[in-house]
Amino acid sequence: MIFSAKCEYGIRAMLDLAMNPEEGPVGVRTIAERRDISEGFLEQIMGALRKGGLVESIRGSRGGYVLARSPEEISLADVVVAIDGPVSTGPCVPGSESKRCQQMNICVIQDVWVDVTDCIMTVLSTMTLASLKERQLRKRVEAPGTPLSEGKGVGWLLPG
Amino acid sequence: MIFSAKCEYGIRAMLDLAMNPEEGPVGVRTIAERRDISEGFLEQIMGALRKGGLVESIRGSRGGYVLARSPEEISLADVVVAIDGPVSTGPCVPGSESKRCQQMNICVIQDVWVDVTDCIMTVLSTMTLASLKERQLRKRVEAPGTPLSEGKGVGWLLPG
DNA sequence: TCAAAATCCAACTTAGTTAGTAGGGATACG
DNA sequence: CGTATCCCTACTAACTAAGTTGGATTTTGA
Numbered sequence: 571m572i573f574s575a576k577c578e579y580g581i582r583a584m585l586d587l588a589m590n591p592e593e594g595p596v597g598v599r600t601i602a603e604r605r606d607i608s609e610g611f612l613e614q615i616m617g618a619l620r621k622g623g624l625v626e627s628i629r630g631s632r633g634g635y636v637l638a639r640s641p642e643e644i645s646l647a648d649v650v651v652a653i654d655g656p657v658s659t660g661p662c663v664p665g666s667e668s669k670r671c672q673q674m675n676i677c678v679i680q681d682v683w684v685d686v687t688d689c690i691m692t693v694l695s696t697m698t699l700a701s702l703k704e705r706q707l708r709k710r711v712e713a714p715g716t717p718l719s720e721g722k723g724v725g726w727l728l729p730g
Numbered sequence: 731m732i733f734s735a736k737c738e739y740g741i742r743a744m745l746d747l748a749m750n751p752e753e754g755p756v757g758v759r760t761i762a763e764r765r766d767i768s769e770g771f772l773e774q775i776m777g778a779l780r781k782g783g784l785v786e787s788i789r790g791s792r793g794g795y796v797l798a799r800s801p802e803e804i805s806l807a808d809v810v811v812a813i814d815g816p817v818s819t820g821p822c823v824p825g826s827e828s829k830r831c832q833q834m835n836i837c838v839i840q841d842v843w844v845d846v847t848d849c850i851m852t853v854l855s856t857m858t859l860a861s862l863k864e865r866q867l868r869k870r871v872e873a874p875g876t877p878l879s880e881g882k883g884v885g886w887l888l889p890g
Numbered sequence: 891t892c893a894a895a896a897t898c899c900a901a902c903t904t905a906g907t908t909a910g911t912a913g914g915g916a917t918a919c920g
Numbered sequence: 921c922g923t924a925t926c927c928c929t930a931c932t933a934a935c936t937a938a939g940t941t942g943g944a945t946t947t948t949g950a
Contacts, residue, residue: 572732573820573843575909581839597925611910617927630918631924646842660733678866679741682806682857683733689849697842706838735938757896771939777898790947791895 572657572690573650579607580615580653581646585706587625588641588699595634615653622652641699647691657690659683732817732850733810739767740775740813741806745866747785748801748859755794775813782812801859807851817850819843 582605587596598616602609616635619625624644625635637644650657660683742765747756758776762769776795779785784804785795797804810817820843 571818575821578821629926633925658731661735661738676869686853689853693846693849702838709836789897793896
């Protein structure tokens with residue numbers, strides 16, 4: 571698995587913030603309940619997103635998180651890197667700290683890893699919170715059979 | 731890290747076989763020494779490649795492994811899947827066994843994972859052992875400063 | 891026939907990572 | 921002042937990765 575659950579939760583949370591811009595600061599508790607994420611775990615994740623400059627936090631009662639930039643300006647690449655760090659593809663690539671093979675300068679396998687990494691980052695960079703939000707809204711409309719009122723965790727699908 | 735060391739070793743081994751077609755069956759011991767891989771570990775990996783139909787084994791003394799198809803017909807996607815199994819990108823994708831979210835049919839995040847997976851498989855599918863071998867040979871020529879005689883594990887760079 | 895060389899197979903180990911949990915501080919609102 | 925919130929560190933249980941170990945089976949060659 572390339573992307574951790576942490577990463578998925580981070581994207582869920584960011585998408586939640588993007589889809590509810592009028593709410594003002596949203597607390598971890600709220601997001602955790604709406605998106606079905608462990609609260610304590612999400613706290614850690616939001617910390618990483620804040621350190622990555624993707625969200626701003628408001629402390630104290632009535633505090634919470636808001637996006638630091640507009641959804642158009644936040645790509646999934648930003649989110650993934652803030653949470654998991656730089657995407658590393660193989661065990662033996664130029665930038666990595668791991669034990670590298672002796673023939674690094676003439677090894678073709680590292681080139682493969684680099685190519686794959688580039689491809690992944692390109693895909694993630696073209697996806698913004700804004701485009702994801704739009705896709706989500708469109709999907710909501712196209713899947714009318716979806717049980718909106720059943721159980722918890724579906725309210726967030728409706729835009730504010 | 732997306733691809734395990736196992737996977738890298740498997741590609742190294744396959745490339746070794748592709749670059750030395752005249753040797754006949756090549757033993758695990760030989761490949762392990764030439765490509766700097768733990769012998770016991772490589773044994774496991776070759777087993778996976780055999781089960782995946784990418785190599786054929788000859789048992790007994792003078793035995794070893796040979797490619798089951800020509801290098802043009804073996805892509806890195808084949809190798810990676812034989813060793814690591816299907817590439818899974820995120821925790822929540824249609825095919826996976828892991829606990830999926832409730833809104834799977836309308837969740838956009840799984841779409842992201844699918845897009846990334848597709849992109850990776852496309853890159854890996856276009857790379858064959860033959861193309862990799864060619865790249866390796868070209869690189870050998872372009873990097874004349876490379877110390878060919880220093881240490882072990884560089885002999886394999888020269889085609890048979 | 892028999893020893894050596896090889897594949898084959900399954901169990902074990904060790905270190906690190908993942909996905910949380912727990913517990914307490916710091917800060918701001920009312 | 922009390923409550924709700926962010927903030928931070930440490931801990932843990934389960935899993936995975938990267939081998940290691942020990943042996944069984946098969947084939948060649950002397």
